[in-house]
Amino acid sequence: QQQVKQSPQSLIVQKGGISIINCAYENTAFDYFPWYQQFPGKGPALLIAIRPDVSEKKEGRFTISFNKSAKQFSLHIMDSQPGDSATYFCAATLTGSARQLTFGSGTQLTVLP
Amino acid sequence: NAGVMQNPRHLVRRRGQEARLRCSPMKGHSHVYWYRQLPEEGLKFMVYLQKENIIDESGMPKERFSAEFPKEGPSILRIQQVVRGDSAAYFCASSPLLTENTEAFFGQGTRLTVV
Numbered sequence: 001q002q003q004v005k006q007s008p009q010s011l012i013v014q015k016g017g018i019s020i021i022n023c024a025y026e027n028t029a030f031d032y033f034p035w036y037q038q039f040p041g042k043g044p045a046l047l048i049a050i051r052p053d054v055s056e057k058k059e060g061r062f063t064i065s066f067n068k069s070a071k072q073f074s075l076h077i078m079d080s081q082p083g084d085s086a087t088y089f090c091a092a093t094l095t096g097s098a099r100q101l102t103f104g105s106g107t108q109l110t111v112l113p
Numbered sequence: 114n115a116g117v118m119q120n121p122r123h124l125v126r127r128r129g130q131e132a133r134l135r136c137s138p139m140k141g142h143s144h145v146y147w148y149r150q151l152p153e154e155g156l157k158f159m160v161y162l163q164k165e166n167i168i169d170e171s172g173m174p175k176e177r178f179s180a181e182f183p184k185e186g187p188s189i190l191r192i193q194q195v196v197r198g199d200s201a202a203y204f205c206a207s208s209p210l211l212t213e214n215t216e217a218f219f220g221q222g223t224r225l226t227v228v
Binding site: 004006036041042043044045046089100101102103104105106 | 117119146148153154155156157158161169172204206216217218219220221222
């Protein structure tokens with residue numbers, strides 16, 4: 001019930017391409033869906049987040065698409081750059097609760113120059 | 114304003130020893146969360162604390178693990194009698210008073226290796 005499933009496990013994209021990472025959740029009570037970016041040896045950093053009352057949120061080259069009926073959400077990175085190479089985690093939480101995050105298993109993105 | 118500070122960054126312990134991981138939240142933050150990241154896996158919630166209170170420890174192993182967040186000083190995650198399976202990265206996150214728009218900020222983690 002609390003799981004968040006993330007795919008793919010790894011992704012290789014050419015510079016300038018589009019990177020797409022998908023997540024699916026089970027708990028329909030989740031109401032906040034952030035994406036985190038993690039570089040080796042660093043802690044996760046919030047990248048972008050969405051609430052289920054909107055179907056899409058865009059910030060620069062990063063876009064979250066949200067499908068409430070399918071219980072799925074995805075991260076799109078447009079014009080991918082080598083500096084985007086990192087591990088990306090989707091997550092979900094209940095804003096009314098203690099705000100602990102349930103994370104996906106991560107996607108290791110490599111953007112080739 | 115310094116970020117969430119965790120120390121040590123790397124910790125090596127022999128099986129059976131104790132590990133103490135420290136987390137100093139961002140200034141003004143009164144909520145602390147601990148997460149564990151096993152190799153090639155996502156972060157798993159362990160415990161949520163406010164000053165002098167454990168709010169939710171549903172993710173903590175039942176034995177050997179404990180956490181505290183005293184009135185003064187950092188939050189401490191303590192692992193007694195460590196085993197090889199405890200080897201992981203332990204991340205602390207902090208947030209201010211919880212509201213709908215509250216975000217939690219993560220430290221750089223402590224990488225525990227049990228030999």
